[in-house]
Amino acid sequence: MINFIDLFSGIGGIRLGLELACQKLDISSRCILSSEIDNKACETYALNFHEIPRGDIKKIKKISSFNFLLAGFPCQPFSYAGKHQGFGDTRGTLFFEVERILNIYQPDGFLLENVRGLITHDKGRTLKTIITKLNDLGYGVEYLLLNSSNFNVPQNRVRIYILGKKGCKPNLNIRSDKGAIDSHAYKKVGIQGSLFVPINYPIKPLTVKDILEDKVDEKYFCSQHFTDLLNHAVRGHFNKLHGTRLIDFRGGNSLHSWDLGLKGKCTDAEQNFMNLLIANRRKKVFGTHQDGKSLTLEQIKTFYFNDDLEAIITSLLAKGYLKKESSKYGPVCGNLSFEVFKFLDPDSISITLTSADAHRLGIVTNNKPRRLTPRECARLQGFPDSFKLHPDDRAAYKQFGNSVSVPVVETVMMDYFQNNY
Secondary structure, eight states: OEEEEEETOTTSHHHHHHHHHHHHHTOOEEEEEEBOOOHHHHHHHHHHHSSOOBSOGGGOOOOOOOSEEEEOOOOOOOHHHHHHHTTOOOTTSTHHHHHHHHHHHOOSEEEEEEEGGGTTGGGGHHHHHHHHHHHHTTEEEEEEEEEGGGGTOSBOOEEEEEEEEETSOOOOSOOOBOOOSSHHHHHHHGGGGOSOOOTTOOSSOOOGGGGOOSSOOGGGBOOHHHHHHHHHHHTTOGGGGTTOEEOSSOOSSEEOHHHHTTTSOOOHHHHHHHHHHHHHTTSGGGOOOTTOOOEEHHHHTTTOOOTTHHHHHHHHHHHTSEEEETTEEEEOOOOOOOSOSEEOOTTSOBOOOOTTTGGGEEEEETTEEEEOOHHHHHHHTTOOTTSOOOSSHHHHHHHHHHSOOHHHHHHHHHHHHHHHO
16 A cells, blocks of 8 residues: 655646556555645646645644655755755755655655756755765665656656665666657657667657647637738748747747748848858857857858848848847847747657746647647646646646656656565
8 A cells, every 4th residue: 555645746747647557556545645835736636636735845744654755846956055064954945844754754765856957956966965865864766867758748858756765775677768859859769769668658659749639729829910920931831830949049940030020021131141140140259158149240241241231231220130239240139928939840749848838839730820728738748638627727837837747757656666565
């Protein structure tokens, strides 16, 4: 019997993964306690698990007997503690609450989940501090860095999963695998590039097109104004938007404000100039600024050779796509609050969902651009369609951007329980 507690529970993704694993292994499970401070996340949790999580874990002092702990704890900076305690103290961070509960109740094991940046945070000292603290409490620890796209979830999402067992290191068959670095690499290697392929893995893994809804409310389609701007850029061939990002400071497979005609239509020559500027201003010969630097006329002439340079610059300055400061020229950032900032490639995987931008991921269906729906975001995280969504779309997008990929947790938990119970 797995009696578990679900800390920093969010909408219950980690819990759902554990329960599904237990069902497949014919192991009984029961949630003793759930804790979450976000009210809307609690509402979604209650819709699906028929219980309202208790509030701030710092205020929970007594818990009934349990033998497994789940926690998708927030990664707060440990730097302040490190400066004063030689990176040996976790007080002032939310991980301290996990540590406190493990120390008092000594469950048989735990699963902790966090962002991949935990591994490199503070030059690795944060993770080292966490593992040292867990070891001091009598737990052997293993951690995995896993990409959701290796678990039949069509999303590039790399997360760290920290597993512990009382008295010794847990036995695991799964090994870390960061998967394809992006959707383009995924299309080239797919599941073949994975070091770990789950048993009974489908021959053809899911891609974005497999999670799309058949019928979508009109409210998710792009506005007529934005659609017109996109149409100008792709000349009616909206499928050209597959895999395209809308950003002014990067080249590659991107659309820019001057491509859309956001501040006024640009000629082909003007668009060509701006795209050359974007591509060349990031070259090391001109400096090491992350998004490039402003360039002098002489520097621009090293990559733009047409005789119309002066006329092009004058026109772009007047339209507001170009700025001049101290005899140097640089692009002017357009409206980065586009209704969609990235159109997904239906034949590949999604970029990582985030709480800030899940509502601005787009897709083209039947040659019409639209945003992903909350249900599609849920599917990108591997939630079953039986999972009830929060009625407020804004809350739902945020929640799935913050959540875990359920099939990853399910597979990790199956591996853990099969080898350690």
